[in-house]
Amino acid sequence: MSNADAGTLALLFGNSHANCMVRALRHKLFPTSADGFSVRIVSTGSDAFPGGLVLVDSLGRRVANPVVTRAIDQAIRESEREGRNVWLLSVIGGNFANRLSLFRTDGDIDFLDPDEDSATQPEVADADRYVPYDLLEAQLQSAMSSLGEFLRLLPMGRVAGLTHVDGPPPVPDANFIVENLPERTKDLARAAGEGEITAATISPARFRYKVWRAQSRVARRMVEAAGGHYMSAPPAALDSEGYRRLELCADAAHGTTEYGALCLEAIRSSVTGLLAERAHHE
Amino acid sequence: MSDDAYRTCPYRQLPQSSYWRQSVAECSAGDIDPVGEMPFRLEPTDRIATAGSCFAQHIARYLQRARCNYFVAEQPPGFIDREVAERFQYGTFSARFGNIYTSRQLLQLFQRAYGRFSPVAEAWSAEGRWYDPFRPSVQPEGFRSLAELEHDRRSHLARVRRMFEECDCLVFTLGLTETWRDRRDGAVFPVCPGCGYGEFDPEIHEFVNLSVRDVEADLGEFVASLREVNPAVKVILTVSPVPLIATHGGNHVLSATTYSKSVLRVAAETMSREHEQLAYFPSYEIITSSASRGAYFADDLRSVKEQGVQHVMRLFFHHLLPSVSLDLDAPSPSPAPQTAPARPPEPSRSTLSAEVADIICDEDRVLG
Numbered sequence: 001m002s003n004a005d006a007g008t009l010a011l012l013f014g015n016s017h018a019n020c021m022v023r024a025l026r027h028k029l030f031p032t033s034a035d036g037f038s039v040r041i042v043s044t045g046s047d048a049f050p051g052g053l054v055l056v057d058s059l060g061r062r063v064a065n066p067v068v069t070r071a072i073d074q075a076i077r078e079s080e081r082e083g084r085n086v087w088l089l090s091v092i093g094g095n096f097a098n099r100l101s102l103f104r105t106d107g108d109i110d111f112l113d114p115d116e117d118s119a120t121q122p123e124v125a126d127a128d129r130y131v132p133y134d135l136l137e138a139q140l141q142s143a144m145s146s147l148g149e150f151l152r153l154l155p156m157g158r159v160a161g162l163t164h165v166d167g168p169p170p171v172p173d174a175n176f177i178v179e180n181l182p183e184r185t186k187d188l189a190r191a192a193g194e195g196e197i198t199a200a201t202i203s204p205a206r207f208r209y210k211v212w213r214a215q216s217r218v219a220r221r222m223v224e225a226a227g228g229h230y231m232s233a234p235p236a237a238l239d240s241e242g243y244r245r246l247e248l249c250a251d252a253a254h255g256t257t258e259y260g261a262l263c264l265e266a267i268r269s270s271v272t273g274l275l276a277e278r279a280h281h282e
Numbered sequence: 283m284s285d286d287a288y289r290t291c292p293y294r295q296l297p298q299s300s301y302w303r304q305s306v307a308e309c310s311a312g313d314i315d316p317v318g319e320m321p322f323r324l325e326p327t328d329r330i331a332t333a334g335s336c337f338a339q340h341i342a343r344y345l346q347r348a349r350c351n352y353f354v355a356e357q358p359p360g361f362i363d364r365e366v367a368e369r370f371q372y373g374t375f376s377a378r379f380g381n382i383y384t385s386r387q388l389l390q391l392f393q394r395a396y397g398r399f400s401p402v403a404e405a406w407s408a409e410g411r412w413y414d415p416f417r418p419s420v421q422p423e424g425f426r427s428l429a430e431l432e433h434d435r436r437s438h439l440a441r442v443r444r445m446f447e448e449c450d451c452l453v454f455t456l457g458l459t460e461t462w463r464d465r466r467d468g469a470v471f472p473v474c475p476g477c478g479y480g481e482f483d484p485e486i487h488e489f490v491n492l493s494v495r496d497v498e499a500d501l502g503e504f505v506a507s508l509r510e511v512n513p514a515v516k517v518i519l520t521v522s523p524v525p526l527i528a529t530h531g532g533n534h535v536l537s538a539t540t541y542s543k544s545v546l547r548v549a550a551e552t553m554s555r556e557h558e559q560l561a562y563f564p565s566y567e568i569i570t571s572s573a574s575r576g577a578y579f580a581d582d583l584r585s586v587k588e589q590g591v592q593h594v595m596r597l598f599f600h601h602l603l604p605s606v607s608l609d610l611d612a613p614s615p616s617p618a619p620q621t622a623p624a625r626p627p628e629p630s631r632s633t634l635s636a637e638v639a640d641i642i643c644d645e646d647r648v649l650g
Contacts, residue, residue: 105360111430118429130437131359133426138366 006083007036008160008271011075013068014091016182017167018044020250020260021091029261030268037268039089042071046184053092053150064153076158085160087271090228093147093219094167096140098253101170101211102177102185103194104203111136113210123206136211140218148222161274162228163267166219168255169233170208172243174199177252185253209243229274233259234266311574312593316567317601322516322559324451324603329353331376331449333391335383335457337522337565337586339374344595348608352376353449356441371420376449377441380417381644383457384492385500385549386470391416392507395442401469405431406480415471418479419644446508451516455565456546457524459492460531460538473644474530489530491541497549505557517560518602519550523569525584543570563602565594 012018012025022044024030030039043049049065057063068088075086110127112118124130156162171177178199181189189197220230237248237259248259255263288294298304299315306314324330331353332342345352356377358367371378382388393399394416406413411424412431417438418424425431446452461470465488476482492500501519508515521543529538547566554562569578569590576583578590599608 100361109359112427112433114426114430118427124433127437129359129441130430130433132370132421132434133430134421134423135358135362135366135370138369139362142363142366 006085007038008085008087008275009075009079010037010039010087010089010163010267010271011042011068011071012039012044012089012091013042013048013071014044014089014165015048015093015095016046016184016254017094017165018048018091020255020257021264022260023257024260024264027257029257030264033268035268035272036084037272039264040071040075043067044091049092053146054153062149062153064150069155072155072159085275086158087160088154088162088228089267090151090162090164090223092150092164093144094165094215095253096143097167097170097208097212097215098185099143099188100136100139101203101208102252103189103192103197103201108204110207111210113213115213123204133214136214137218140215144215144218144222147219148225151222151226151228154226156227161271162223162226163231163271164219164223164228165231165263165267166216166233167212167253168244168248168259169212169238169242170205170244171246171249171252172205172209172239172241173246174202174205176246176249177202180249180251182251182253205243209241229270231267231270234262237262306571306573309573311571311577314568314571314573314593315597315600316564316571317597320561320563320601321554322561322602324516326603326606327351328450328516329448330451330453331355331445332453332455333375333379333382333388334453334455334520335381335522335524337457337520337524338381338453338455340586340591340595341453341455341520341598342373342375344591344598344608346373348599348603348606350603350606353445355445355448356438369422376445378417378420378438379442380420381457381472382454383472383644384459384461384470385456385497385504386461386463386492387416387472388454389500389504389507390469391442392446392504395439395446396507396511399467399469401464402466403464403469403471404428406475408479413479415475415480416469418473443511446515447511449512449515451518452508453518453520453563455520455522456497456550457522458526459497459542459545460526460529461490461492463488463490478644491531492545494545494548494552497545498552501549501553502556505553505560515559517557518563519553519560520563521546521550521566523566523578523586523590527584561602563598565598568594568597 012021022041025039025041049067051065053065054062055065063069072086072088079086107128109129109131110124111131111133112121112124114133151162151164154162178197181197194201216232223230233244237245239245248256250256293300329351330345332338332345342352354373354376356372358370358372367373371380379391382391390399394401403415405428406415406418408424411426412428413421413424414431414435425434462474463470465486470490473479474482475487505517525539526535526542529535531538533541543566550562554560569586574590578587578593579585580587596608599606
């Protein structure tokens with residue numbers, strides 16, 4: 001279902017990683033362009049989905065949170081009048097890797113990234129303990145299962161498409177992380193019994209990066225299984241080693257408003273490209 | 283014959299447990315207690331490690347349930363949920379070595395952990411995945427690369443050393459005498475190559491049925507080696523009552539089972555007589571005794587019902603951990619607590635049944 005000529009309305013929903021995009025929109029860093037691509041904020045932030053991503057309706061069926069599905073219904077009604085495409089823009093989650101790997105836990109652990117040659121990962125031999133990659137992925141799969149289910153429950157047949165934007169890659173600098181921890185993360189760390197948080201408390205950057213890549217693989221599979229398109233951080237936001245550029249970090253986990261604008265620009269480019277390609281094939 | 287004719291009979295002063303009629307025939311099955319005098323007791327704070335055949339998993343499960351100091355030297359990272367960790371056999375035994383069915387396997391585990399034996403068979407591969415021949419089932423889909431298997435094995439064997447060195451008591455359940463051996467170096471495998479994992483090659487793999495002498499020699503060497511690294515360790519040997527799922531020895535499987543269990547039972551008895559701080563605990567007798575009339579076995583006449591496991595573990599705690607109260611209704615807490623965890627939530631019988639069904643038996647692979 002697409003009408004590339006009439007423009008596209010992207011419905012933005014997600015958690016804390018959507019906030020940088022929301023700020024970019026509010027600061028007019030991402031105006032509606034000549035190609036008619038615009039973004040509507042549906043629900044974002046830590047309380048974006050009251051009751052959870054997936055709820056059970058009165059008939060006992062598992063359904064996607066109505067905060068999103070009602071917005072989709074409304075946007076589809078409007079788009080039928082205006083002849084626009086409706087595109088779903090999910091920025092849900094994205095912090096699973098941080099939860100698993102930000103702080104060092106019980107000694108140094110490490111694993112081999114399956115997409116890299118083992119010879120390029122000599123640090124693994126120095127770790128106290130090896131973690132099988134499949135174990136890590138299984139944990140991420142379990143932690144992210146509600147995201148996968150939510151995406152599969154979206155009414156994909158009624159919209160032009162879905163893009164899921166993953167959380168940004170980690171920040172390499174441990175000192176920056178310590179000085180810029182989000183309050184919520186500090187609370188969680190305290191609740192988990194962490195004492196004073198110092199650079200030594202933070203896991204090695206390389207380990208965090210590999211866990212983030214594992215999260216990306218799991219998220220990509222879930223998004224593609226739901227018929228959507230997976231999008232990672234825009235290349236312009238990365239340094240030469242694939243970490244997030246420090247000037248685009250609002251804090252240890254989240255991107256700045258400029259990072260949000262970069263993401264939105266990358267989304268627009270991807271969505272218009274996908275729609276144009278689809279129109280070409282039709 | 284008058285009573286006077288028995289005045290000097292040596293049986294006269296024996297305890298009731300020495301008499302079949304009083305201690306077996308006239309007892310209800312659940313009351314039979316064939317456990318003799320144990321050479322030691324355990325304290326709730328003692329670090330207890332477990333290894334062995336599938337039946338050993340019951341012991342691990344009950345130690346956790348009773349909030350004993352069940353020692354798991356190979357823990358998953360703290361961020362891994364229990365359900366996920368269990369799929370990868372963390373906490374099934376005290377380290378991630380899977381089922382250890384034979385005395386030879388146990389001895390070779392020790393030797394591999396301390397660099398005294400490096401088997402020729404390093405890995406088995408299938409469909410792009412890699413399996414450790416000495417614990418093929420611990421990684422559900424195999425390892426992603428040979429390098430990953432090697433890293434994990436190194437990490438695993440370091441934890442095995444820690445287990446041997448730091449446990450206060452090792453409970454080992456002997457399961458089988460039949461095994462498959464690598465002709466090149468004598469390495470034995472927990473599963474027959476070609477039965478679910480690896481490829482069978484008659485030029486390389488041979489069937490072996492260990493004798494009493496073999497098992498006694500293996501266990502003797504193992505205990506001596508163990509006490510080199512942990513002089514004060516207590517050892518408890520048990521024999522699994524679970525019959526062989528299949529035999530490759532040519533006899534009827536029932537005869538093969540009798541041979542196997544008899545050998546293990548004799549070897550365990552010899553060990554307990556010859557070694558200090560080493561006890562035999564009669565799990566085998568409790569389950570298989572004619573007094574239970576087979577009631578402790580499930581319909582397949584092989585799997586042990588929870589009722590039988592409870593009988594075994596009730597006596598285990600009574601004789602070895604008398605200061606621990608065993609709450610048979612409590613579910614297992616998280617694997618591997620190093621200190622006593624918080625009291626778990628209220629349990630259900632269905633939980634117990636589910637746990638029995640969850641017992642991992644590599645031996646089942648023989649049947650495909």
